[in-house]
Amino acid sequence: MSRGRIFSFVYCVVITVFFVALYIARHNQLTEMRIRVIALERELKIEEAKVRRLELQMASFLSPVRLEEVARRAQFSHLKQPSFNDIEECS
Numbered sequence: 001m002s003r004g005r006i007f008s009f010v011y012c013v014v015i016t017v018f019f020v021a022l023y024i025a026r027h028n029q030l031t032e033m034r035i036r037v038i039a040l041e042r043e044l045k046i047e048e049a050k051v052r053r054l055e056l057q058m059a060s061f062l063s064p065v066r067l068e069e070v071a072r073r074a075q076f077s078h079l080k081q082p083s084f085n086d087i088e089e090c091s
Contacts, residue, residue, distance in 0.1 A: 060066065070076060 071079065
């Protein structure tokens with residue numbers, strides 16, 4: 001083999017190795033992103049479940065039935081519904 005052919009062969013091998021390494025690095029990066037997406041989706045579902053749970057708690061806390069039960073308790077017997085004359089306009 002001549003020196004020119006050996007140089008061309010080595011050059012092609014180096015370029016091929018470079019592009020294969022570049023491809024592998026990009027593939028690894030995409031795989032890492034896919035894993036992060038799955039983890040973020042899992043976190044999102046957990047947060048959405050927390051929000052739904054808190055909305056349900058708030059709805060039950062503000063339920064008129066519950067508020068009436070609380071109003072009947074002895075510790076809250078001093079509280080009364082304000083009359084129309086007791087309400088001042090906020091301006």
